[in-house]
Amino acid sequence: MIVNMRVSGQIPAPLLVWYDGNKRELPWREQKNAYRTWVSEIMLQQTRVETVKPYFARFIHALPDIASLAGCPEDRLLKLWEGLGYYSRVRNMQYAARTVMEQYNGLLPASFEELLKLKGIGRYTAGAIASIAYGLPVPAVDGNVLRVTARLADDHSDIMSQTVRLETERALAGIIPHDRPGDFNQAMMDLGAMVCIPGGEAHCDACPLSRECLAHRAGTVSSLPFRPPKKKQRIEERTVFVIVEGSHAALRKRPDKGLLAGLYELPNTDGHLSQDDAVRYVKDLLLEPLYIERLPDARHVFSHIEWHMTGYLVRVSSLDKAGKEELLFLSRREIRDGFAIPSAFSAYIPYLKEDNT
Secondary structure (H helix, E strand, O other): OHHHHHHHHOOOOHHHHHHHHHHHOHHOOOOOOEEEEEEEEHOOOOOHHHHHHHHHHHHHOOOOOOOHHOOOOHHHHHHOOOOOOOHHHHHHHHHHHHHHHOOOOOOOOOHEEEEEEEOOOOHHHHHHHHHHHHHOOOOOOOOOHHHHHHHOOOOOEEEHHHHHHHHHHHHHHOOOOOOHHHHHHHHHHHHHHHOOOEEEHHHHHHHHOOOOOOOHOOHHHHHHEEOOOOOOEEEEEEEEEEEEEEOOOEEEOOOOOOOOOOOEEEEEEEEOHHHHHHHHHHHHHOOEEEEEEEEEEEEEEOOOOOEEEEEEEEEOOOOOOOOOOOOEEEEEHHHHHHOOHHHHHHOOOHHHHHHHH
């Protein structure tokens, strides 16, 4: 069980030696800064490191501190986040930034417990900020760390269980070095990302902890960590419309609750419509189609839903703002530069360019 980690005082020393010689050069590590750590950790949720790097640079350039994040208009904020998905993350971050401005004098609190009170900050993110930015001896347990600890302890428990995550935190709290807690946590993350990688591809011969690793001894590395089978995603069929007239196109805003809440999207409807049905759909919007073209099919996977999409490019005679109140008629340049459109529609965004009409 992972509790064995509590008595292994042999882990931190070789791990930190390895980290000093092999740590990843990441932009958010260039300076110790609680805000940069916070932004990077929120971005890295559900998103790969290489994907995050340019987004992080752009976001920090535009919003260099908590005050600028707290005061940023929502449309601009979402545009900065466009492409990262899971937009509730950045909305929660702005809500928390406003709380920090009001209650903590604009500084993220140097306390694990106080950090946990902020919207969108869970135990892992609080641990990362507390240890990396403030030097507090608090574990930060993410997926990489869970994989490393499960293998070190040859523990076949379900790592998706909250009980196992808390057990892992307790185990690491017993061995985390108080003089380098941030480095220790980042070393565990880097080891999981670079050496103790998923499946049967782990580089055990390059691992500084192979002598301490019970799974390595038992030959069970490739079967760990254990996760229960994922639930099958529900498939939804949709038809997406790129409706254009001259230099303008149609958008609409999604409801404030539910999937992609409050974001702008291309008009779309349930089911796969034939071309005739697509023409009728556009006419029902009180628009007059002049030209219609079938676009390539596309697919987008959410956490619990998979969209299978059919698309149409439709040129209309005019975009009458009195026609349908739920549609916004905007210049295509304005849409491109000022509105965050979810990546679910990324296959159809190129057709908003004027040379495609």
